[in-house]
Amino acid sequence: MSFANLGLSEPLLKAIAEQQYTQAYPIQKEAIPAILAGKDLFGIAKTGSGKTASFALPILELFQQKPSTRNRSPKALVLVPTRELAMQIAEVFQTFSTRLPRKIRTLAVYGGVSINPQMKAMLGTEILVATPGRLLDLMQNKAISLAEVEMLVLDEADKMLNLGFAEEMKQIFARLPRKRQSLLFSATLGDAIEGINQQLLNNPVKIEIVEEEQNLDLIQQVAYRVADERKGPFLRYLIKSQDMRQVLVFVSSTRTADNLVVKLNKNGIQAYAMHSQKSQGARVQALSRFKSGEIRVLVATDLIGRGIDIQFLPYVINYELPRSPKDYVHRIGRTGRAEASGEAISLITPEDEHHFKIIQKKMGKRVELRESDEVNLHGY
Incomplete structure (x- = not known):
């Protein structure tokens, strides 16, 4: 389905087209009209399913009809579990805002960096993307008020619970206005997620995107x-x-991705790093060049790699193993699509061997482990 059929205005449609998005993902088809209609929403969808745009686009659409503000009370609050995801989501909002007639200010706040610049940047912010701990820090410093929040988004709520943010979220929920629109997204269902659903959502539209086997x-x-x-x-x-x-090529950190790309390019292999610290525009351009064959190797982290969708991708290499067997399957699942065969290669250090055995057991498939000691790597 085209984005033009989802109730979005021309400026947003232009921004979508500039990012080379042509057809809406399943969750976007269902979520965007429901959010525009003012409904609460409960979405079950994995990372990489297109859910960020499914809430960012309608929020931007609705906010175009509201006057801008110059206070410290954002109108939309997006809660996320990690710094990387906060940066990525804020960037999506900013990217889709480029063609809007009224500028909408989006800010990402997270721990691990100085709080002072974030406090100063809060003035005039309409859409705030935050990790729970840093949001509470800002509230305690009187740098922000949640009194005017009209839209609440919980993204990857299951991860927030797994990372121990339950108490922080409870404190935040207590400070929110009762009259608001709430959107909850999670990759999994469970008692804790259902409890948040009951607590936060009012007669929500439920959307569940089932992944193909x-x-x-x-x-x-x-x-x-x-x-x-x-x-x-x-x-x-x-x-x-x-x-x-x-x-x-999959790696576990942005630093490894950047270092690996430097070495590949120095050795005559055209490569590019794809991670959350690259701009959305740069990632879109790099992906286009990769698909056309201009870039030979794309080095990606899991967060960004999940969204890479290439129909006939021949090779996936695990330079570093992911933490979970599910992430391993997601990684190698970038190849072997549309009934085309693909090759998945994993580099296993002695420290990785036990973890790799667990991955194989969970996957239900044995992977041949070859020796590489006798390979002469002189000149490589």
């Missing part, structure tokens, strides 16, 4: 036992010796 039989999986200090050269050896094109 990944056919792992189309994916050729192989792993190599590699000493940690040989991983970089061995990765370059694999790419060059097999003349790999369109290679998606």
Whole structure:
């Protein structure tokens, strides 16, 4: 379905087109009209399903009809579990705001950095994306009031509960106006999530996006036992010796992604890092160049990699293993789509071997573990 059929105005449609989005994802088709109609919403959807745009677009649409403010009372509050997600969501709001006739100010606040710049930036903020702990810090410093919040969004509520934010969220909920529109998104259902649903939502529209079962039989999986200090050269050896094109490499941190890309480019392998500290525009452009074959290797973190959707991606390489078996399946599931075969390669250090056995057990498939000690990596 086209975004033009969802009740969005022309400036937003132009911004959507500039980001090369053509068709709405399933959750966007259902959520956007419901939110525009003023309904509370309970959405069950995994990361990478398009849910950020499903709430960002209608919020921006509705806020265009409201006057701007110059106080410290945001009109929309988006609660998220991590700094990376806060930055990513704020950037989505900012990207889709570019064509709007009235400027809407969005701010992301999170811990781990000085609070003073965030306190100063609060004035005039209409959409606030926050981690619970930092939001409470700002409230205690009288830098923000929640008295005028009209829209509340809880994104990845299950992760917030898993990370121990239940008490912080309870304190925040107590300070919110009773009359508001609330949107709750979670990747999983459970008693705790259902409890928040009952507490926060008023007769919500419920949307559940069921993921298609990944056919792992189309994916050729192989792993190599590699000493940690040989991983970089061995990765370059694999790419060059097999003349790999369109290679998606997964790492666990933005720092590793950037360092890896520097080494790949120095060794004549055109590569680009995809993570939350890259702008939305830069990521869209890089993905387009990757699809066309101009960029040979894309190095991504899980947060960004989930949203990479390429129909015929031939190679996925786990430079570092993810924490959970589910994330492993999500990673390798970027290949082997549309009945096309793909290859998933994992580099396993001695420290990784026990965790990799757990991944295989949960996945229900055994992956051949090959030795790499005898491979001559001189020149790589």
